[in-house]
Amino acid sequence: MKEMINLAYTFTAMKYKGLLDTPLYLDEFGSRMDMGHRSEVLSLIKAFVDDNTFSQIFIVSHDVMQYTALPNAQVCVLCSDNIITPEVFNEHVRFEELTPE
Numbered sequence: 856m857k858e859m860i861n862l863a864y865t866f867t868a869m870k871y872k873g874l875l876d877t878p879l880y881l882d883e884f885g886s887r888m889d890m891g892h893r894s895e896v897l898s899l900i901k902a903f904v905d906d907n908t909f910s911q912i913f914i915v916s917h918d919v920m921q922y923t924a925l926p927n928a929q930v931c932v933l934c935s936d937n938i939i940t941p942e943v944f945n946e947h948v949r950f951e952e953l954t955p956e
Contacts (some may be wrong), residue, residue: 858884859896869909878911879903886918897924 862884868889869875889915897920904925914921915930919939930944 858887862899874909875908876910880907880913880915882915882924884914886916887923893918893920897921901925 862881863878869877869879881900885893888896900912900914901924904913904927917938919941929947930941931948932938932940932944
């Protein structure tokens with residue numbers, strides 16, 4: 856329930872401040888919810904995407920259901936050791952090794 860209240864507060868504050876054209880960041884959102892509630896949360900996130908409520912939504916998750924549920928999502932996998940990867944990922948990302956100046 857705390858996660859939903861925090862999301863509602865964040866959404867309301869962003870709307871009131873006129874910040875809906877900024878990205879929304881969801882870090883492991885819904886990870887402590889049961890499968891039924893997690894499914895409902897994904898429906899809410901899909902509604903945000905379908906309505907273009909936010910300019911971008913970034914979801915950080917180890918839950919394959921979350922990052923494969925959105926059909927137009929671009930998935931960036933930093934380390935595939937502890938997650939199930941979708942068939943297509945990192946198409947839009949280029950990793951480069953940074954060298955100290």
